[in-house]
Amino acid sequence: MASKISFTLPTGQKMPALGYGTFETKDEQEVEAAINAALEQGYRHIDTAFVYENEKPIGKVINQWISSGKLKREDLFITTKLPMVGVHVDRVEMFMKKSLENLQLDYVDMYLIHFPVGYKYHEGGPHMFLIENGAAVTEPKTDHAAIWKKMEEQVDAGRAKSIGLSNYNISQITTVLQSARIKPATLQVEMHLYLQQRNLREFCKKNGITVVAYSPLANPNLNKFLEKMGIKSKQLPDILNNPVVGKIAQKHKKTAAQVALRFLLQIGVAAIPKSVTPKRIEENISIFDFNLDGNDMKALHNLEVGEAARTVDFKAIPGAEKHPDYPLKQNEY
Numbered sequence: 001m002a003s004k005i006s007f008t009l010p011t012g013q014k015m016p017a018l019g020y021g022t023f024e025t026k027d028e029q030e031v032e033a034a035i036n037a038a039l040e041q042g043y044r045h046i047d048t049a050f051v052y053e054n055e056k057p058i059g060k061v062i063n064q065w066i067s068s069g070k071l072k073r074e075d076l077f078i079t080t081k082l083p084m085v086g087v088h089v090d091r092v093e094m095f096m097k098k099s100l101e102n103l104q105l106d107y108v109d110m111y112l113i114h115f116p117v118g119y120k121y122h123e124g125g126p127h128m129f130l131i132e133n134g135a136a137v138t139e140p141k142t143d144h145a146a147i148w149k150k151m152e153e154q155v156d157a158g159r160a161k162s163i164g165l166s167n168y169n170i171s172q173i174t175t176v177l178q179s180a181r182i183k184p185a186t187l188q189v190e191m192h193l194y195l196q197q198r199n200l201r202e203f204c205k206k207n208g209i210t211v212v213a214y215s216p217l218a219n220p221n222l223n224k225f226l227e228k229m230g231i232k233s234k235q236l237p238d239i240l241n242n243p244v245v246g247k248i249a250q251k252h253k254k255t256a257a258q259v260a261l262r263f264l265l266q267i268g269v270a271a272i273p274k275s276v277t278p279k280r281i282e283e284n285i286s287i288f289d290f291n292l293d294g295n296d297m298k299a300l301h302n303l304e305v306g307e308a309a310r311t312v313d314f315k316a317i318p319g320a321e322k323h324p325d326y327p328l329k330q331n332e333y
């Protein structure tokens with residue numbers, strides 16, 4: 001079933017409300033199989049990032065679909081992101097071009113600044129970080145206006161149809177808006193039933209910014225990733241086994257994941273669930289044949305926990321939390 005609802009961006013582009021996330025998938029064969037499965041199931045919005053190290057196999061599959069005539073480029077909505085080592089005026093264009101080369105595309109539909117903190121870049125360093133005294137070195141305070149100007153130049157050059165932000169708080173988005181010639185079209189942040197971010201959503205609505213929810217299922221397998229990285233696992237919000245969600249799912253003959261995703265769409269937010277499991281890839285996009293009623297929505301709104309339910313805090317990236325632009329410390333999101 002195709003993703004039937006889309007959001008219209010200021011450029012007139014239609015962004016499918018249900019997209020396909022690709023974080024934590026970098027094994028080439030796994031990525032290729034998953035993207036093929038997602039395209040077969042009707043996903044047309046794919047979310048990747050330079051740092052996910054999977055742009056190449058994603059690009060390979062997309063191009064196979066286009067060259068075989070199964071899809072046209074304009075049928076797809078491809079998002080990728082400027083890495084933290086690219087958050088510097090001298091490096092935005094370079095990383096944009098690297099992503100296009102990886103994806104074998106002339107343009108992306110959406111280019112996002114992945115995170116508002118910049119890191120010094122070293123081509124041969126681990127994840128391109130410059131390491132000094134055993135730690136990745138951050139850039140000084142981010143010049144949001146200057147970086148955004150470089151993002152706008154990517155639109156002018158035809159490399160990105162639209163540009164946006166990820167993991168920015170209200171104060172940082174306000175700064176960008178003050179100097180923007182091209183306004184950010186989307187904001188990608190963690191959002192799910194337990195972290196509904198009402199203030200941020202209202203702020204974005206007022207400013208014509210479409211919100212895209214990442215970790216829309218609160219990534220139930222995040223600890224496997226953290227363990228692989230040698231990072232302490234954490235207590236995760238368990239949306240999929242929540243009895244309220246389960247009861248609503250039963251009522252509509254749907255799964256808990258489908259209810260969680262449908263909720264986001266009904267509050268006007270796009271979602272990009274990730275799965276490499278064919279059955280779940282199909283399950284996650286099969287949410288356009290039912291409607292949550294007023295009582296369902298009320299019960300689901302009441303599941304809000306707030307900040308304690310945030311799963312992705314970037315604290316594992318050395319130095320991020322201490323940087324003046326770390327976005328999650330000011331109660332401004």
Ligand SMILES: NC(=O)c1ccc[n+]([C@@H]2O[C@H](COP(=O)([O-])OP(=O)(O)OC[C@H]3O[C@@H](n4cnc5c(N)ncnc54)[C@H](OP(=O)(O)O)[C@@H]3O)[C@@H](O)[C@H]2O)c1
Binds near residue numbers: 022220240
């Ligand atoms: N901008 C950012 O900083 C940022 C940060 C995080 C994520 N993202 C983006 O958002 C996407 C989604 O977020 P996420 O990957 O963190 O979390 P998520 O989509 O909430 O959860 C993904 C996990 O849930 C499992 N899963 C998926 N569908 C399921 C279902 N129907 N039932 C049970 N389990 C299911 C998947 O397992 P299997 O794969 O094993 O099926 C996967 O391990 C990412 O892939 C990435 O594209 C962006």
